[in-house]
Amino acid sequence: MPPETSELVLTEPGAIGPCHVGPDALLGIKRQQTNPTRWNGQRWHPFAAALRDGGIELRENIAACGTFATDAGGTAYGLPHGVVIARSAAQVSALLKAAQQFRVPVTVRGGGLTTEGESVAFGGVLLDMTGMSRVLHVDTEALTVRTEGGIFWHSLAEELRRYGMDYLSAPLNLTSSVGGTLGVGGIDVNSPRLGCSADQALALQVVTPRGDIVECSDTQNAELFQRVVLGYGQFGVITEATLKIRRYTPLRMHYFYYDSLRTAVEDMQLLNRNDASDYSGILTIMDCAVNLLVAFDSDERETAFRANWQSKLRGHGEPGFALCMLRRYALRPWKLPEAWYLLQRKRELFPEFRRSEYMHDGLMYDRTVVFSRAVWKFWGSKQMVIPDLATSAEKFAEAVERGNAVCRKYFPHYTLYCVGIRLRPEHKPHYEMSCIPPDAEGWAYGCEFEPMMDDRVYSRDYLQSFKNAIYDIGVELGGSYYRFGGMMKGYIRRVFGDEVVDRHLAMKREADPAMILNRDVIF
Amino acid sequence: MFDFVINTPAAHKSYSDCSGCGLCTLVCPVWRRKRDLQHSPLGWAKALQHGAAPGDLVDALWNCTLCRACDPVCPERIDVSGMILKLRAQLVHPQTAVLQGRMAAQARRPAPACQEKTALLAGEALRAHPALLSRITALLDKAGVLVVAHDDGADISLALEAGVTVSPERLAALIEPLRRADKVIVADGLLLPYLAQWLPAARIFSLGETLSSLEIIRRNLRVTDLYVIEPRAYHADYVRLIKYYDRLRKERGCDFNLDLQRIAIPATVRGLPQRLGLMVPDDDAQASWVLHGRSITRIVVESLEDRAAFEKVSNVPVVHLAELADSLRR
Ligand SMILES: Cc1cc2nc3c(=O)[nH]c(=O)nc-3n(C[C@H](O)[C@H](O)[C@H](O)COP(=O)(O)OP(=O)(O)OC[C@H]3O[C@@H](n4cnc5c(N)ncnc54)[C@H](O)[C@@H]3O)c2cc1C
Numbered sequence: 001m002p003p004e005t006s007e008l009v010l011t012e013p014g015a016i017g018p019c020h021v022g023p024d025a026l027l028g029i030k031r032q033q034t035n036p037t038r039w040n041g042q043r044w045h046p047f048a049a050a051l052r053d054g055g056i057e058l059r060e061n062i063a064a065c066g067t068f069a070t071d072a073g074g075t076a077y078g079l080p081h082g083v084v085i086a087r088s089a090a091q092v093s094a095l096l097k098a099a100q101q102f103r104v105p106v107t108v109r110g111g112g113l114t115t116e117g118e119s120v121a122f123g124g125v126l127l128d129m130t131g132m133s134r135v136l137h138v139d140t141e142a143l144t145v146r147t148e149g150g151i152f153w154h155s156l157a158e159e160l161r162r163y164g165m166d167y168l169s170a171p172l173n174l175t176s177s178v179g180g181t182l183g184v185g186g187i188d189v190n191s192p193r194l195g196c197s198a199d200q201a202l203a204l205q206v207v208t209p210r211g212d213i214v215e216c217s218d219t220q221n222a223e224l225f226q227r228v229v230l231g232y233g234q235f236g237v238i239t240e241a242t243l244k245i246r247r248y249t250p251l252r253m254h255y256f257y258y259d260s261l262r263t264a265v266e267d268m269q270l271l272n273r274n275d276a277s278d279y280s281g282i283l284t285i286m287d288c289a290v291n292l293l294v295a296f297d298s299d300e301r302e303t304a305f306r307a308n309w310q311s312k313l314r315g316h317g318e319p320g321f322a323l324c325m326l327r328r329y330a331l332r333p334w335k336l337p338e339a340w341y342l343l344q345r346k347r348e349l350f351p352e353f354r355r356s357e358y359m360h361d362g363l364m365y366d367r368t369v370v371f372s373r374a375v376w377k378f379w380g381s382k383q384m385v386i387p388d389l390a391t392s393a394e395k396f397a398e399a400v401e402r403g404n405a406v407c408r409k410y411f412p413h414y415t416l417y418c419v420g421i422r423l424r425p426e427h428k429p430h431y432e433m434s435c436i437p438p439d440a441e442g443w444a445y446g447c448e449f450e451p452m453m454d455d456r457v458y459s460r461d462y463l464q465s466f467k468n469a470i471y472d473i474g475v476e477l478g479g480s481y482y483r484f485g486g487m488m489k490g491y492i493r494r495v496f497g498d499e500v501v502d503r504h505l506a507m508k509r510e511a512d513p514a515m516i517l518n519r520d521v522i523f
Numbered sequence: 524m525f526d527f528v529i530n531t532p533a534a535h536k537s538y539s540d541c542s543g544c545g546l547c548t549l550v551c552p553v554w555r556r557k558r559d560l561q562h563s564p565l566g567w568a569k570a571l572q573h574g575a576a577p578g579d580l581v582d583a584l585w586n587c588t589l590c591r592a593c594d595p596v597c598p599e600r601i602d603v604s605g606m607i608l609k610l611r612a613q614l615v616h617p618q619t620a621v622l623q624g625r626m627a628a629q630a631r632r633p634a635p636a637c638q639e640k641t642a643l644l645a646g647e648a649l650r651a652h653p654a655l656l657s658r659i660t661a662l663l664d665k666a667g668v669l670v671v672a673h674d675d676g677a678d679i680s681l682a683l684e685a686g687v688t689v690s691p692e693r694l695a696a697l698i699e700p701l702r703r704a705d706k707v708i709v710a711d712g713l714l715l716p717y718l719a720q721w722l723p724a725a726r727i728f729s730l731g732e733t734l735s736s737l738e739i740i741r742r743n744l745r746v747t748d749l750y751v752i753e754p755r756a757y758h759a760d761y762v763r764l765i766k767y768y769d770r771l772r773k774e775r776g777c778d779f780n781l782d783l784q785r786i787a788i789p790a791t792v793r794g795l796p797q798r799l800g801l802m803v804p805d806d807d808a809q810a811s812w813v814l815h816g817r818s819i820t821r822i823v824v825e826s827l828e829d830r831a832a833f834e835k836v837s838n839v840p841v842v843h844l845a846e847l848a849d850s851l852r853r
Pocket residue numbers: 071072073107108109110111112113114115118119129149150170171172173175176177178179180181182183184185186187188232233234236237238239375376380384485518521
């Protein structure tokens with residue numbers, strides 16, 4: 001049913017307007033993206049003058065602004081009025097105080113690896129946090145690191161490795177930043193055991209939207225800590241972080257191949273429930289070749305897995321799976337093009353995961369480098385559409401199967417990436433209105449659905465319809481999403497309900513009266 | 524006709540193909556110093572994609588050190604350093620006339636033809652250390668087939684770096700005398716891929732690889748050494764050399780200036796202003812970063828520039844690769 005009136009309702013800046021996507025909309029119907037409008041530039045000049053008087057460098061030239069015109073998604077485009085490179089908490093504080101005073105929006109950007117325009121500035125200031133990217137202190141006794149918030153995870157890894165240390169878990173892309181990730185989640189193939197990156201944060205230095213510089217943790221200013229961790233940058237700019245670290249270990253990798261998504265998901269969950277592996281995740285070539293990767297930090301853990309769990313997995317080794325495929329396509333000759341694609345893909349992908357410079361004596365030395373470089377090489381492009389679903393363990397297999405059906409409908413080729421996230425019961429307050437589904441206990445599970453564009457050009461509407469079809473499943477299952485901000489913010493009320501969203505909106509208004517910080521990401 | 528564009532499969536890709544992944548930023552020494560994306564290929568590529576012109580990026584373009592670390596990491600296979608040189612060619616450097624004058628003078632004085640099978644292009648830095656140069660020639664000339672080229676193209680290298688066009692006459696003056704050589708060893712890593720293209724019949728090697736493959740040097744590498752690979756040559760022939768140095772690591776057990784992506788971390792940060800002598804190099808922070816957290820007792824360098832940088836910030840001995848053979852004799 002179409003809405004009764006199509007009148008445009010004007011909304012106060014910062015407030016959530018009526019949902020643009022009607023609850024009765026048909027699944028898969030093309031819809032427009034909820035791209036925010038550009039800020040009108042009111043009082044920009046006195047604001048810019050105030051910043052410069054305060055000694056803050058503000059760049060307004062096209063080279064500076066153009067650098068940040070889009071994010072990794074490449075579907076949202078917007079130019080800031082000016083760019084500030086973060087250099088210190090005091091500078092960020094002065095910037096935010098002026099922004100409150102002149103009501104100028106500030107968009108914070110770390111690695112810019114969002115895909116829904118969350119780190120794109122539609123006018124106002126773009127605050128580039130990568131200017132604050134130094135490691136401040138590594139404590140190899142207490143197993144912690146204090147770092148500036150704009151550091152790329154990979155730069156942090158480079159520094160930690162000089163001490164024989166490693167971070168716990170981080171996104172597999174090398175160039176997301178610590179601050180940007182703590183705000184959204186951060187999922188790694190060891191997250192089934194160690195949790196998400198946001199759970200590694202022990203303490204943060206935050207500059208609040210009003211410009212106060214506050215240290216917070218579970219014991220100090222706990223309420224701010226709860227809101228900033230997994231808070232999508234709504235409640236403050238993370239300028240420094242204390243994170244847990246661990247001793248570095250190379251990996252013993254195992255790969256199991258399945259032709260059924262559900263079986264692979266069930267086996268992965270079996271491993272997670274029984275703490276049978278240190279790393280696990282599923283990476284697929286469509287739903288035809290489903291790879292469950294399992295890895296270990298030590299010989300002991302690997303031996304225990306071999307003894308107790310390996311025989312319980314229903315996946316095959318490479319030769320066994322090749323036989324399965326042979327049988328499958330011999331009986332379905334009309335599907336030979338698909339078989340050909342699988343073969344081609346295998347030829348490209350497999351050597352990348354076994355490059356000799358990253359493997360010594362059968363051990364993988366730089367898993368994040370291996371995985372992340374492969375991610376960029378095979379899945380990266382100027383336009384990336386990666387909708388996802390996050391659910392409780394119980395609902396996950398259904399979510400994956402339904403999402404897979406959507407992928408099949410929209411694209412000839414695609415990849416699914418599934419991984420679990422160990423939850424920390426004491427962090428429940430952090431998880432509210434985040435990527436962690438409200439009903440998840442013990443583990444949450446996430447699946448990314450990534451179409452392969454294969455040099456084809458798709459309209460933005462087509463891609464948006466695809467995303468909507470995936471996101472609609474999340475609403476129906478009562479789950480959540482890793483990417484629910486920016487252009488997908490229309491889903492926030494649908495998935496979390498008015499009560500929760502209004503409570504957070506009230507907190508946001510209190511913390512950020514002019515609603516300047518990361519406007520249009522959530523609120 | 525000679526071509527100044529390196530003919531790799533990536534040569535046709537440019538900034539317009541940049542996905543913005545940022546892997547180049549992670550390895551860029553200039554970005555590391557400035558923490559400013561405008562000083563990284565990601566920053567230039569995105570700025571150019573969204574309306575900037577090369578003239579808007581002048582400082583950043585001149586500051587690039589051409590270490591080529593960004594080339595092998597780029598998943599889009601953009602010839603990033605080639606792109607930088609092309610962009611530089613669109614700017615006119617104030618020293619253009621001086622560089623052209625140097626090349627014209629050199630072209631008027633063609634060098635005699637190399638009569639031997641192997642030619643060494645020693646470069647200015649090595650020429651300034653005659654004792655080390657003669658040590659190197661003695662080491663390499665076991666079979667008496669090596670000649671030190673009179674013309675090692677130092678002016679061409681600088682012109683390439685500055686985006687100044689090299690005339691066909693000047694190029695011919697460099698190349699023709701080398702035609703008889705079937706092996707060319709070059710100390711200036713920037714020239715390596717160009718020579719490979721200009722002299723397709725010859726095998727071109729870096730001085731670092733050549734010296735480190737000598738048993739007399741190799742066997743003196745210790746487990747507690749930090750071996751510093753010269754980045755320009757290494758990144759220009761990355762796919763092959765990564766395997767070469769991996770074998771050396773396995774054999775000798777020494778540490779390398781390689782990061783987790785197996786990219787050589789440069790020990791210096793010298794952009795065009797430093798190379799042209801317009802600014803004093805300040806490599807201390809970068810050289811210290813290479814050493815940070817490593818337990819080593821000696822630094823072994825392939826390039827003299829790196830030796831100078833480490834000597835300023837380190838209290839362990841810094842030796843040139845060629846000097847390892849000396850220590851054997853003592
Ligand atoms: C190719 C690719 C692969 C990916 N792989 C993974 C993966 O394996 N696992 C995973 O978890 N995610 C993955 N992601 C998603 C991405 O890693 C996350 O969105 C990411 O962690 C964001 O970090 P960032 O630094 O890029 O943040 P940005 O994109 O810059 O920002 C994210 C949000 O946080 C805000 N923000 C940024 N910095 C700060 C700060 N210092 N303080 C406060 N707010 C801030 C921004 O305004 C924005 O709203 C992938 C994305 C891509 C494109």
